[in-house]
Structures are given as structure tokens and as C-alpha cells.
Amino acid sequence: MAQVTLRKVVKKYDDTLAVRGIDLDIADKEFVVLVGPSGCGKSTTLRMIAGLEEISDGDIAIGGTIVNDVPPKDRDIAMVFQNYALYPHMTVHENMSFGLRLKKVAKDEIKRRVENAARILDITELLARKPKQLSGGQRQRVAMGRAIVRDPKVFLFDEPLSNLDAKLRVQMRTEIKKVHQKVRTTTVYVTHDQVEAMTLADRVVVMNGGLIEQVGAPNDLYHAPTTKFVAGFIGSPSMNFIPCRLEEASGALIARMGEVSLPLPEARTARYKPYVGKEVLFGLRPEHMTERRPYATGQPQDFSVTVDVVEPMGMETLLYFRINGVEVAARVEPTSAVASGEVMPLAADLAHMHLIDPATDKVV
Amino acid sequence: MVDAATGTMGVGTRAAARRRPGLFQRKSTIAFLMALPLILIIALLVLYPALYSMHLATLNKSMERFVGLGNFEFLFKRETFWMVVQQSCIFAITAVLFKALIGLFVAHFVHAIPNKGQRKWRGMLLVPWVIPPAMSTLAWFWLFDPSYSAFNWLFALVGIDPVPWLGDAYWARFSVILVNVWYGAPFFMIMYLAALKSVPEQLYEAASIDGANWWQRLWYVTLPMMRNIILITVLFSTIVTFANFDIVRVLTAGGPIDQTHVFATWAFKLGIEGGDIPLGASVSLFMLPILGLGAIFILRDINKRGNEA
Numbered sequence: 001m002a003q004v005t006l007r008k009v010v011k012k013y014d015d016t017l018a019v020r021g022i023d024l025d026i027a028d029k030e031f032v033v034l035v036g037p038s039g040c041g042k043s044t045t046l047r048m049i050a051g052l053e054e055i056s057d058g059d060i061a062i063g064g065t066i067v068n069d070v071p072p073k074d075r076d077i078a079m080v081f082q083n084y085a086l087y088p089h090m091t092v093h094e095n096m097s098f099g100l101r102l103k104k105v106a107k108d109e110i111k112r113r114v115e116n117a118a119r120i121l122d123i124t125e126l127l128a129r130k131p132k133q134l135s136g137g138q139r140q141r142v143a144m145g146r147a148i149v150r151d152p153k154v155f156l157f158d159e160p161l162s163n164l165d166a167k168l169r170v171q172m173r174t175e176i177k178k179v180h181q182k183v184r185t186t187t188v189y190v191t192h193d194q195v196e197a198m199t200l201a202d203r204v205v206v207m208n209g210g211l212i213e214q215v216g217a218p219n220d221l222y223h224a225p226t227t228k229f230v231a232g233f234i235g236s237p238s239m240n241f242i243p244c245r246l247e248e249a250s251g252a253l254i255a256r257m258g259e260v261s262l263p264l265p266e267a268r269t270a271r272y273k274p275y276v277g278k279e280v281l282f283g284l285r286p287e288h289m290t291e292r293r294p295y296a297t298g299q300p301q302d303f304s305v306t307v308d309v310v311e312p313m314g315m316e317t318l319l320y321f322r323i324n325g326v327e328v329a330a331r332v333e334p335t336s337a338v339a340s341g342e343v344m345p346l347a348a349d350l351a352h353m354h355l356i357d358p359a360t361d362k363v364v
Numbered sequence: 365m366v367d368a369a370t371g372t373m374g375v376g377t378r379a380a381a382r383r384r385p386g387l388f389q390r391k392s393t394i395a396f397l398m399a400l401p402l403i404l405i406i407a408l409l410v411l412y413p414a415l416y417s418m419h420l421a422t423l424n425k426s427m428e429r430f431v432g433l434g435n436f437e438f439l440f441k442r443e444t445f446w447m448v449v450q451q452s453c454i455f456a457i458t459a460v461l462f463k464a465l466i467g468l469f470v471a472h473f474v475h476a477i478p479n480k481g482q483r484k485w486r487g488m489l490l491v492p493w494v495i496p497p498a499m500s501t502l503a504w505f506w507l508f509d510p511s512y513s514a515f516n517w518l519f520a521l522v523g524i525d526p527v528p529w530l531g532d533a534y535w536a537r538f539s540v541i542l543v544n545v546w547y548g549a550p551f552f553m554i555m556y557l558a559a560l561k562s563v564p565e566q567l568y569e570a571a572s573i574d575g576a577n578w579w580q581r582l583w584y585v586t587l588p589m590m591r592n593i594i595l596i597t598v599l600f601s602t603i604v605t606f607a608n609f610d611i612v613r614v615l616t617a618g619g620p621i622d623q624t625h626v627f628a629t630w631a632f633k634l635g636i637e638g639g640d641i642p643l644g645a646s647v648s649l650f651m652l653p654i655l656g657l658g659a660i661f662i663l664r665d666i667n668k669r670g671n672e673a
Contacts, residue, residue, distance in 0.1 A: 052569050073575035085566035089588040098584070099574035150574075 002063045002076075002153035002186045003028050004049060009058035011044050011210075018044045020210040021058065031180055031187045035197035036207035036233070043158055045207070046190045050156050051075050063153055078147035079156040083163060084139045086131040086146075092118075093127040096145045110149075117148040120182055121175075137168045144176070148183055155180075157189040161196065173199055194234050198222070206230050223352070228281065228361040231354055237286050237318065240328045241356065244282040246275045255282050258324035262301045265350050271364060272355055283354035283363070286318065289330035292347045300347035305330075307344050319344065420645040427642060435646040444622055444630075445647070451537070452626040452651075456606040459544040463605075464598055466545065467552020474553065475560045486557070493550035501614040504543045505530075508615070533623035536616050540624050543611050548604075552597055559593040560586070592666050599662045603655050627651050 004026040011019040019041040026032045034042040047053040049060060051072035059066050067075050078099075086095050093114055100110045118124040121141040131139055140160060147155055160176070161169045177200055180187055191197055197204045198218040206213040206221065206229070214221060214230045225231035231239045244255040246264075253264040253272055262282075264272060292302060305328075309320040312334060319330045319338065330346055338344050355364040387393055424431045439445045474485050492500065507513050508529035516526040530536045563586060571581045587594070609628040612618065618625035618633060625633070627647055635644015 050569075050573060052572070072569075072573045073577075077573060079570070079573050081566045081570060083564070083566060085564065085570040087567060087570075087585065087588075089591070098571075098576075102575045102580060146570075146574075 003030075003061075004154055004186060004188065005059075005061040006045070006049075007059040007061075009045070009048060009060060010056045011041070011048060011053060012056040017210055019048070022207075022210075022212050024205060024212065024215070026186060026188060029184045029186055031189065031200060031202045032205060033189045033191060033197040033201035033203075034205045034207055035191055035194055036213075038192055040207040041210040042190045042192075042205075042207045046156055046158055046188055049154070049188060050077055050079050076153040077156055078150045078152040078154075079158065080140075080143045080147050080160045082159040084131070084143040086139060086142055088131050090130070091127065092123065092129055092131070092134070092142050092145075095131070095142060096127075096149050099146070099150050113149045113151070114145075117145045120148065120179060121145050136164050137172060140164065140172055141175070144179060148179070153186065155185050155187040155189075157187065157191075159191055160189075161191070161193075169196075176200060195236065198234065204234075206233060208233075225354065226363050228283070228356045228363065231283050231356070231363060235285055237329045239283050239285050239354075240289070240326075242282045242284075242323050242326055242328060243279060243358075244324065245279055246272060246277065246355075248273075248276045257282060260303045260305075260323050262303065262348060262350060264353070264355075268355075275355065275357070275364065279358065280364075281356040281358055283356055284348060284350075285352060286329040287331045288349040288352045289328070289346055290349070291332045291336050292345055300349055302345060302347050304343055304345045307338055307340055307342055310338060310340050319346075417645040417649060420642050421649050423642045425640045425642060431642075435643050436650075439643070439646055439650075444625075447622065448625045448627060448630045448647070449650075451624065452606060454537070455541060455544070455608070455612075455624075455626050456602055459541050459548065459605050460598055460601050462541070462545045463548040463552050463601060464594070466549040467556050467597075470549065470553045471556035471560055474557055486554070489553055490550045492547050493554075497547050498610045498614055500547065501543055501611050504539075504546075505615055508539055530616050531620060533620055536620060536624045540612050540615055543615060544605060544608060547611065548601060552601065555593055555597045556590065559590040563589045595662050595666055599659055602658060606651060606655060 004024075006022055006024040008021045008023060009019060010017065010021050022041075022045065024032075034045060036042050044053060048055050049062075051067065051070060055068060059068060061067065062075055062077070087098065090098065096114050096117060097110045100113065105113075114127070115124070118127055121144060123138065123141050123145060126134060126138060126142070131142065134142065143160070157176070161172055164172060173196055176189075180200075189196075189200060198221075201218055203215060204218055204221050205215045208229050213233075214226050216224075221230060221234050225234065228241070232241065242257050244257040247254045247256055251269075252266065253269055253276065255262050255264055292300065305319075305321040305323065307319050307321050308327075311318040311320070314334065316331050317334050317336060317338075319332055321328055321330070321344075332338070332344075332346075336344075356362070357364055420427070421435055422430055422432055424434070470489060474482060474489065477485055507515055510516060510526060510528055510531060513529075515529065519526060528535055529539050567585050567589070568581055571585050576584060606626070607628050608626055609632065612624055612626055612629045613632070616624045618629050622630070627650065631644040631647040633644075634647060635641045638644075
């Protein structure tokens with residue numbers, strides 16, 4: 001059993017707070033991804049779990065034991081670094097077995113474990129090579145192999161795919177997921193790429209400014225963000241935020257955004273009522289603004305816009321236009337024949353809308 | 365690289381392109397012409413004296429008769445020669461070893477100092493290497509003075525008998541090595557410091573997660589990563605130390621009773637002071653095969669391993 005627990009963990013560099021007291025419970029065998037923009041404290045948090053950074057305050061426990069003052073080598077963790085950190089003078093086999101050799105594990109056992117890890121990662125024929133003779137993707141596999149042979153309590157990944165090109169990154173992402181399915185080990189994975197976070201994680205931890213914004217399963221974060229930051233960070237292209245004014249007309253609520261006015265779902269009337277007459281932010285993802293479809297579900301509300309930019313993506317087409325002074329994106333079928341400058345009738349699925357209080361940046 | 369010769373041919377006709385470029389258009393010719401001044405200087409200042417000393421080594425004392433390897437035969441029969449060979453080896457090996465060890469130790473020390481204060485320390489630690497050795501050795505000479513020097517005075521204060529630094533054969537050998545180490549260690553320090561700085565921090569982090577302690581990180585990560593720099597520095601320093609002249613000359617002039625002579629000082633003594641230039645040339649030539657062999661082995665190893673990092 002290797003759950004990882006963080007209690008009020010703080011990291012201070014001189015006068016700046018990198019991590020401002022975070023609490024996190026990672027269950028045994030769980031795959032947790034820390035995601036956030038650069039400087040949000042996610043890497044620092046991972047390095048504190050690894051023991052590479054001292055914690056300024058709070059407690060970190062691995063498998064129920066507090067490890068605040070335990071050196072990295074005694075924490076029974078393995079880490080995959082962004083630039084792989086393979087020892088250039090050692091062969092792949094030597095790189096992978098280095099930790100075991102230091103621990104004086106029997107030779108047969110080392111051989112068995114290295115060969116097993118090499119088989120999982122499909123690098124058996126590379127074992128005699130040196131890192132310089134490997135491609136980026138192969139080095140990435142070796143770095144993972146070095147972690148697997150250790151059979152640690154916790155895997156730590158520090159932006160492991162950032163140095164790979166886009167195509168390889170997608171491929172390795174799948175590999176990592178497969179490996180985790182084969183080698184069920186508690187995993188903490190740091191990335192700034194929300195797609196990686198969504199695809200890999202059992203649970204995603206969104207961090208911002210040294211604090212945890214929200215923790216949840218990928219789909220929960222996507223569909224039920226609690227803050228404007230999470231709503232905007234998860235999803236690509238990101239959620240549209242349109243300044244609007246809530247008005248009440250004969251019992252129903254209307255969001256007025258310049259020339260566009262949309263009636264809000266009845267079910268939310270009670271929730272949104274305190275904001276009537278106030279300036280708030282209306283949030284809606286691009287895929288919930290589409291062309292009018294006969295089979296549309298939910299409560300599609302029709303409106304029309306003048307399209308500024310058309311971006312055909314192949315599987316979909318993105319439209320950009322302005323509502324109430326801000327740029328807004330919509331996703332339409334690639335078959336929609338629309339050109340920039342044209343007026344396009346669209347439908348908004350308001351069952352997926354969010355209302356954000358600009359005073360707190362929280363989702364109402 | 366821009367091909368100067370073919371670059372101009374692109375505009376020519378096909379037939380012209382197929383013709384071999386003229387002698388003065390070829391890249392190799394141009395390169396040779398550019399390097400010619402340097403080649404001439406090297407030939408004049410290095411090659412000519414080297415060949416000339418080989419020629420000298422085959423002559424008799426009055427430089428009138430060709431004696432072949434006669435000078436070497438004569439040297440091999442003399443006890444002093446073998447003592448100089450032995451002393452040169454002891455001097456070079458011990459001095460280089462200590463320079464390398466102290467250099468490595470100090471480099472680690474300086475590397476651990478935060479960047480802000482590091483420049484100051486680097487500068488101060490380089491001082492011994494920057495002062496002309498003939499001058500600094502003179503200062504050491506005074507420090508070693510048996511009756512009036514700082515060392516023996518300090519020893520007297522704490523009740524230790526005065527040490528005959530330069531008067532006793534073993535102490536004199538110790539002293540020349542000490543001064544050579546003092547002079548040469550900063551060079552090792554600065555080279556090793558540069559090498560240490562080029563080792564990525566994440567390798568140490570990976571090693572510490574892999575379970576390596578301080579010593580294992582040094583042995584399995586730092587030293588292998590510094591390997592080429594260490595080998596080149598040691599090779600370079602061995603050559604320079606083996607051929608050292610100024611420190612031994614100023615400090616002991618080879619004494620007492622020739623006990624601290626190295627090749628260069630003994631060659632000087634025989635050739636210039638003793639007036640037997642061919643014999644002196646033979647002594648100095650004797651270093652050549654020893655150093656040549658070492659250089660070949662070390663450079664071959666670096667070539668073989670150099671491409672892996």
C-alpha cells in the first residue's frame with residue numbers, strides 16, 4: 001500500500017512562496033496528474049514528494065510514514081525527468097540496473113527485472129546501447145524502464161513528454177497509460193499540458209499560484225469546474241467567457257451580452273437569482289455553440305453572429321466572432337460552408353453554461 | 365561550411381562544373397595557404413630546434429665528429445642518468461597526482477560555493493598559476509631558508525627542530541614537488557570546475573533517487589562525466605611537469621649532489637654549464653619517447669570514448 005498524503009505543505013524560496021500550503025490525498029495505485037501553468041508550484045510539489053526539495057512547512061507521508069526528513073534514496077520512489085537524466089557513460093542495461101546494483105540486489109534478480117522491464121517497454125534490443133545512440137522516444141522508454149525495475153512504491157513523472165515532438169508525445173502518452181495498467185503503482189505525474197492531464201489521470205489536480213484550484217476526475221473538471229481558472233485551463237480551445245448582465249423578465253432570467261440575449265435554463269433560476277442586475281461572466285465551451293441542428297439535445301438557444309475568422313481543423317471547424325467586445329469561439333461541423341464576414345446562425349446549448357462571479361472568480 | 369570553390373561554379377555551365385577546379389581554387393589549397401604562416405612559425409621555432417637537437421645528439425662533445433648513438437651509450441652507463449630518470453618520474457607522477465587530487469578537491473569546494481561569492485574565490489585560487497613561476501619560486505626559496513625562513517621560525521616557536529628543506533636530498537625532493545603542486549593545482553582546479561559545471565544537475569538527482577550516497581555519486585556520476593577533462597589535464601600537466609625547468613632550477617639547481625635534477629635541469633647542466641651540448645641534447649631527447657607513448661595511449665582512449673557524452 002502506498003498512498004501519498006500531503007498536509008499543509010509549504011515551500012518558501014527566500015521571500016517567495018512557491019507552494020502555499022496544499023492538502024492532497026493520493027490513493028494506492030492511483031494515477032494523479034498535477035497540472036497548471038508554469039510557476040504554479042506543480043514541479044516543486046513533485047520534487048518535494050521525491051525529497052529533492054526540502055519542505056518549508058507541513059507533512060508529506062508515503063505509505064503512511066511521514067518522510068519529511070527522509071532522503072530521496074530511502075523514500076522508495078522512482079522518478080522520470082523531463083530531460084530523462086540518463087547516465088551518458090552507461091549502457092541502457094547499466095542505466096536501468098544502476099539503482100539495483102547500488103542496493104546490492106543479486107545479479108540474477110537484476111537480470112530478470114531489467115529484461116522484464118525491457119520487454120514491457122519494448123527496448124530489449126537496445127540494452128547494450130548508450131543513451132547517445134537512442135532517439136528521444138527510446139530515451140524516454142529507458143528512463144521509464146529505470147523507474148520500473150526499481151519496483152518502487154511511487155512513480156514520479158516530471159513533464160516527461162515535453163522534450164518529444166507532437167506525434168511522439170501522443171504515442172508515448174498512450175505507452176505511459178499502458179505501462180501503468182500493467183504495472184499498477186501509485187503515480188504522480190506533472191505536466192503543463194491539459195490534454196495529457198485529461199487523458200492519463202484517474203484524478204487531475206489543477207494548481208495555480210501555489211495553491212490547488214480543484215481536484216477531480218477529468219470529466220468532472222471538464223464539465224463541473226468550480227473556478228474560472230479551471231474552466232479556462234481545461235479544454236482546448238478554452239471556454240468562452242463573455243461579460244453579461246443578468247436581467248429578469250416575467251420570472252425567467254436573461255443574460256444580456258450586447259446585441260445577443262440568451263434566456264437561461266429554468267432549473268438554474270433559483271441559483272442565479274441573487275445576481276440579477278449584476279455584471280457577471282457567462283461561460284460556455286466552443287462545442288456548445290454549434291450550427292442549428294434538428295437533433296440538438298438540451299435547450300438550444302438560437303442567435304446569429306458575424307464570423308471574423310474560420311479555422312477548418314478537419315474533424316471540425318472553429319469559428320471566431322465577437323460578442324459584447326470579446327472574442328468567442330464556436331465549433332461547427334466541417335461541412336458547414338461559412339466564410340469570414342458572413343452572418344452565421346448558431347445555437348447555444350445552455351445546459352452546459354456556467355456563470356462566474358467576477359468578484360470571486362468562482363463558478364456560481 | 366561554405367564551399368568556396370564550388371560556390372562560384374553554380375553559375376557556370378555544366379562543362380565548366382565538371383572540370384576540376386584550378387590549384388588555387390581548391391578548398392584544401394586555400395586552407396593550406398591560410399595556415400601557412402602558422403606552419404612556418406612552428407617549423408621555425410619547434411621543428412627546426414627539435415631536428416637540430418636530434419642532429420646534435422649524434423655528435424661528439426666538440427661537435428666535430430658523428431658518433432651515432434654514442435652519447436646515449438655513455439649516458440646509459442652513468443648512475444646519475446638513471447637517478448635523473450627515476451627522479452623525473454617520481455617528480456612528475458607525484459606532482460601530477462597531488463595536483464589532480466587537490467585540484468579536484470578544491471574544485472568541488474568552489475563548486476559548492478553559491479554563485480555570488482564564487483568569482484572571488486576562483487580569482488584568488490588562480491593566483492599561484494598566474495605569477496611567473498621563476499618569481500614565485502624565489503619567494504618559496506626564501507620560505508625554505510634554513511635559518512631565517514618563516515617555516516623554520518614557526519617550527520621553532522612550537523618546539524620542532526628546524527627542517528633542512530633544501531639541504532637534505534629527501535626534503536629537497538619534497539620541496540620541489542610541493543612548489544610544483546602549489547603552482548600547478550590551480551590549473552587543475554579551474555579545469556575541473558568547468559567540468560563540474562557541465563554535469564547536469566538532474567544526473568545527481570537521478571542518482572540520489574537511485575540510492576547513491578555522496579561517494580557513489582562522485583564515483584559513478586561525477587568522475588565518469590569528467591573523465592575526458594581529467595585525462596587531458598593529466599596528460600598536459602604530465603608533459604609540462606616532466607619537462608619542468610624553472611622551479612627545480614631556482615629552488616635547488618639540482619642539488620644537493622644532483623639529487624633533485626629532472627631531465628631539463630640536468631640537460632641544462634651538462635649542455636650549457638658543462639659545455640657538452642650534444643650530451644645535453646641527448647638527455648632532453650630521452651623524454652620524447654616516454655611522453656609520446658603516454659600521449660598516444662591517452663588520446664586514443666579519449667577518441668574512443670569521447671563521442672558518448
